[in-house]
Amino acid sequence: MTKRREKILLPLLAVLLGFILGSLIVIATGRSPVAMFAAMVKGFSGLDIINDVPWNTRYIGEFVINAMPIILTGLAFAFASRTGLFSIGAEGQLMVGSLAATAVALLVQAPRFIHLPLVLMASILAGALWGAVPGFLKARFNVHEVTVSIMMNYIALHLNNFVILNIFGSQDKVKTAFFPETALLKSPFLQSITRGSRLNWGFIPVILALVVFSFIINKTTFGYSLRAVGYNKDASRYAGMKVNRNIVLSMMIAGAFAGLAGSVITVGTFNFGRAMSAAEGYGFDGIAVALVGGNEASGILFAGMLFGMLKSAQPLMQSQGIPREIAGIIQASIVLFVAMRYGIKMLLERFKKQQAVTADGDRA
Amino acid sequence: MGYIIEMLNITKDFPGIRANDNVTLQVEERSIHALLGENGAGKSTLMSILFGLYKAEQGSIRIRGKEVSIEDPNVATSLGIGMVHQHFKLVQNFTVTENIVLGSEPRKGILLDTRSAEKKVESISKLYGLAVDPRAKIEDISVGMQQRVEILKMLYRDAEILIFDEPTAVLTPQEIHELMQIMRRLVEEGKTIVLITHKLKEIKAVADRCTVLRRGRCVGTVPVASTTEEQMAEMMVGREVNFHVEKGAAAPKDVLLRIRDLDVKNSKGLLGVKKLSLEVRAGEILGLCGIDGNGQTELIQAITGLAKAESGHIFLREKEITNLPIRERLDLGLGHIPEDRHRHGLVLDFNLDENLVLHNYMQRPFASWGVLNKKAIKDNAARLIEEFDVRSGQGAATPARSMSGGNQQKAIVAREIDRSPDVFIVAQPTRGLDVGAIEYIHKRIVAERDKGKAILLASLELDEIMDVSDRIAVIHEGEIVGIVQAAQTDENELGLMMSGSLRKTPKGGQA
Ligand SMILES: Nc1ncnc2c1ncn2[C@@H]1O[C@H](COP(=O)(O)OP(=O)(O)OP(=O)(O)O)[C@@H](O)[C@H]1O
Ligand SMILES: [Mg+2]
Numbered sequence: 001m002t003k004r005r006e007k008i009l010l011p012l013l014a015v016l017l018g019f020i021l022g023s024l025i026v027i028a029t030g031r032s033p034v035a036m037f038a039a040m041v042k043g044f045s046g047l048d049i050i051n052d053v054p055w056n057t058r059y060i061g062e063f064v065i066n067a068m069p070i071i072l073t074g075l076a077f078a079f080a081s082r083t084g085l086f087s088i089g090a091e092g093q094l095m096v097g098s099l100a101a102t103a104v105a106l107l108v109q110a111p112r113f114i115h116l117p118l119v120l121m122a123s124i125l126a127g128a129l130w131g132a133v134p135g136f137l138k139a140r141f142n143v144h145e146v147t148v149s150i151m152m153n154y155i156a157l158h159l160n161n162f163v164i165l166n167i168f169g170s171q172d173k174v175k176t177a178f179f180p181e182t183a184l185l186k187s188p189f190l191q192s193i194t195r196g197s198r199l200n201w202g203f204i205p206v207i208l209a210l211v212v213f214s215f216i217i218n219k220t221t222f223g224y225s226l227r228a229v230g231y232n233k234d235a236s237r238y239a240g241m242k243v244n245r246n247i248v249l250s251m252m253i254a255g256a257f258a259g260l261a262g263s264v265i266t267v268g269t270f271n272f273g274r275a276m277s278a279a280e281g282y283g284f285d286g287i288a289v290a291l292v293g294g295n296e297a298s299g300i301l302f303a304g305m306l307f308g309m310l311k312s313a314q315p316l317m318q319s320q321g322i323p324r325e326i327a328g329i330i331q332a333s334i335v336l337f338v339a340m341r342y343g344i345k346m347l348l349e350r351f352k353k354q355q356a357v358t359a360d361g362d363r364a
Numbered sequence: 365m366g367y368i369i370e371m372l373n374i375t376k377d378f379p380g381i382r383a384n385d386n387v388t389l390q391v392e393e394r395s396i397h398a399l400l401g402e403n404g405a406g407k408s409t410l411m412s413i414l415f416g417l418y419k420a421e422q423g424s425i426r427i428r429g430k431e432v433s434i435e436d437p438n439v440a441t442s443l444g445i446g447m448v449h450q451h452f453k454l455v456q457n458f459t460v461t462e463n464i465v466l467g468s469e470p471r472k473g474i475l476l477d478t479r480s481a482e483k484k485v486e487s488i489s490k491l492y493g494l495a496v497d498p499r500a501k502i503e504d505i506s507v508g509m510q511q512r513v514e515i516l517k518m519l520y521r522d523a524e525i526l527i528f529d530e531p532t533a534v535l536t537p538q539e540i541h542e543l544m545q546i547m548r549r550l551v552e553e554g555k556t557i558v559l560i561t562h563k564l565k566e567i568k569a570v571a572d573r574c575t576v577l578r579r580g581r582c583v584g585t586v587p588v589a590s591t592t593e594e595q596m597a598e599m600m601v602g603r604e605v606n607f608h609v610e611k612g613a614a615a616p617k618d619v620l621l622r623i624r625d626l627d628v629k630n631s632k633g634l635l636g637v638k639k640l641s642l643e644v645r646a647g648e649i650l651g652l653c654g655i656d657g658n659g660q661t662e663l664i665q666a667i668t669g670l671a672k673a674e675s676g677h678i679f680l681r682e683k684e685i686t687n688l689p690i691r692e693r694l695d696l697g698l699g700h701i702p703e704d705r706h707r708h709g710l711v712l713d714f715n716l717d718e719n720l721v722l723h724n725y726m727q728r729p730f731a732s733w734g735v736l737n738k739k740a741i742k743d744n745a746a747r748l749i750e751e752f753d754v755r756s757g758q759g760a761a762t763p764a765r766s767m768s769g770g771n772q773q774k775a776i777v778a779r780e781i782d783r784s785p786d787v788f789i790v791a792q793p794t795r796g797l798d799v800g801a802i803e804y805i806h807k808r809i810v811a812e813r814d815k816g817k818a819i820l821l822a823s824l825e826l827d828e829i830m831d832v833s834d835r836i837a838v839i840h841e842g843e844i845v846g847i848v849q850a851a852q853t854d855e856n857e858l859g860l861m862m863s864g865s866l867r868k869t870p871k872g873g874q875a
Contacts, residue, residue, distance in 0.1 A: 219735055219736055220734050220735055221726040221731045221735070222734060224736060225725070225726075227714070228711050228722070231711045231712070232712065234707045234708050235707070235709065235711050236711075237670065237690065238668075238670060238700070238708040238709075239722040239723050240691035240693075240694045240723060242689075
């Protein structure tokens with residue numbers, strides 16, 4: 001098996017195994033897996049393969065809405081991973097990104113072509129700043145980035161809530177006032193072709209983020225040094241690379257991706273700032289997306305859409321009498337199978353060996 | 365005496381290369397059988413097949429006359445086969461005993477029975493003269509002792525067939541001597557040994573028969589007693605090899621590297637280098653020799669910036685570099701072949717071409733405006749592969765991890781020599797290289813000298829130091845105990861100086 005093929009084949013196999021496991025559980029609960037798959041197909045395409053109802057493009061819009069933020073948080077996790085860092089701070093970076101977007105949306109008055117980019121930039125900068133803290137502490141004092149990231153997540157949550165409730169707070173205390181239209185990613189055109197879904201221009205910054213990620217990592221000298229540091233710090237130092245600077249920059253760029261996810265949600269999906277009782281799990285979904293996507297832009301796009309689809313399918317599954325948790329189980333088991341890829345690879349190779357042996361036997 | 369191991373017509377393919385091509389190896393019981401071949405000839409691969417790490421595409425294996433199928437190392441272990449790898453596989457923060465019993469721990473109920481484990485380890489180590497401290501942690505013991513742990517690991521599992529893959533590459537001459545004795549003792553006790561080494565002297569010293577591989581093929585098997593080193597070298601390289609370095613007299617000029625009263629701490633926090641002063645001139649090779657662990661590593665790391673100098677000064681030309689970042693030292697014309705190829709020399713997960721621009725990736729033509737020029741990087745790799753004869757399966761696109769140990773080393777040496785630095789710090793440059801490659805690398809180092817570069821050569825191989833250097837500085841307990849002309853010294857004098865029992869102040873008065 002070549003490396004490239006392996007990199008594509010193994011995650012696909014993991015996905016397949018995840019679906020098989022999900023089906024088995026559905027069967028065990030006495031339901032039909034066909035209904036489950038129908039819910040999934042409808043979840044991303046709006047097509048109903050069982051009942052004779054018209055094509056509902058609304059589902060496509062909602063599916064994309066679900067996929068966008070976790071693709072971005074997936075990029076965030078993957079970027080840090082490439083430098084050998086384990087960043088679980090996307091959750092908090094997303095939240096400060098969202099808060100910064102809220103602030104700029106409410107406080108600035110400008111035409112849309114200025115206002116909206118400002119909103120997006122603000123969220124990117126806020127996320128980068130939030131990422132810089134664990135990066136700096138790691139580089140300067142060798143404090144583990146996981147510990148700091150977790151704390152930064154809590155600080156972000158409470159900072160967000162404090163600011164929303166005390167400064168931008170509106171009557172009902174958990175939302176801000178609605179943003180002016182100039183700050184929104186909203187698109188009546190996209191809404192109209194998806195039968196009033198919340199689909200918006202947010203997918204454009206997401207695609208740009210994918211391209212930027214891939215470009216930096218694969219094509220630039222900076223990406224080269226980040227990968228070198230990720231694989232072997234000692235050799236990178238020996239070669240004169242600035243290992244500590246790379247660690248801080250990598251965490252900042254990772255934070256920027258997550259921060260952008262904050263504005264894509266806040267001025268895309270919603271049009272007001274929100275106080276939250278707890279983290280919404282985008283950060284952790286991002287880890288799963290990056291893992292399944294092999295820390296590669298194309299893989300993350302694929303995995304983000306897969307998990308976005310599973311999210312969209314949940315309510316549909318429930319309406320078919322299939323527990324919505326099944327979707328979560330499938331997602332978790334795919335991650336598990338990806339993590340077990342070396343075991344799967346060994347099994348595959350053993351299987352191939354045996355086939356080779358029997359083939360030999362046939363010839364003899 | 366029958367054959368205990370018979371590997372018959374073995375063929376093994378890797379992407380882009382046939383590592384073993386119809387190779388047959390027959391080893392007599394209770395003998396030491398050497399396996400010789402150029403870097404990348406397929407020695408490690410052949411032994412990995414015997415140990416169940418790889419599966420051959422074709423061929424069969426017989427152990428004690430019985431055909432076997434060695435699916436994985438567990439099968440090999442149950443057949444009494446053990447292997448010490450080219451790069452050790454020990455758990456750093458486990459103790460010696462824990463490492464030895466790992467995977468077949470004696471238990472008391474559900475608990476690890478440390479006492480009886482230690483006892484068994486002790487009795488085996490007594491029997492074969494393998495001195496280890498059973499309670500020491502791996503990270504705290506010398507490389508030589510780590511190797512004895514690897515050997516004990518095999519013996520603990522009752523191995524009868526012991527495979528050693530380049531065991532002496534990382535050992536000091538003293539440790540090599542001890543290992544040879546241990547191997548003889550093992551054979552007396554009824555073991556059979558397969559020994560991979562590039563050092564013909566060692567083969568002459570201990571081996572009974574020797575099988576030679578070249579580019580995956582078996583060239584032949586010869587009795588060692590009646591074959592000369594020159595004959596073996598010729599069999600393996602396919603041409604005559606010149607063991608002696610051809611070079612003219614040195615023409616030293618200005619001092620390019622000047623070290624004054626340097627103090628450097630070692631990993632234990634003690635002074636590994638004490639008040640050391642040294643000068644290397646343009647157009648000369650200064651050999652640095654000493655018993656391993658006497659401050660060579662600390663000195664080199666302080667010069668190259670990998671370790672901090674406690675006090676003292678290092679000058680490159682007139683410029684003080686004592687506390688400069690590594691990047692700036694490189695830009696001033698410093699170059700370094702590191703002693704630890706896996707830790708410092710390579711990014712194993714990068715391809716060969718990426719590894720060959722590790723220092724220069726951001727410079728033209730490899731990049732412009734921060735964007736990599738993949739074509740230029742590939743071309744550079746192709747040129748160096750050709751020039752230095754770096755062998756691998758997929759050329760520039762080979763993952764460094766899958767290259768043979770010697771070819772990894774060649775890649776590093778190629779990269780550094782090609783930079784042609786003014787001050788060149790060279791540590792163990794030929795570790796793990798075959799005689800043909802050593803000849804070539806020495807030639808290139810001398811050529812750098814003749815271009816007017818200042819070269820500091822650190823090596824544990826006395827032969828290499830004496831052959832290649834112009835002057836030799838001997839280091840003992842972090843101090844230079846003497847500097848002598850290479851042409852006017854011998855092993856004996858160097859040995860006395862290395863052990864600290866003789867001091868020689870060089871002409872000019874500084875020590
Ligand atoms: N895991 C692997 N994947 C791909 N190619 C490999 C792998 N292991 C070895 N090779 C290739 O097979 C060839 C033989 O390698 P091997 O390690 O057996 O050489 P060797 O004789 O031990 O050399 P050395 O003296 O340098 O250690 C080399 O060209 C190497 O690149
Ligand atoms: Mg080898």
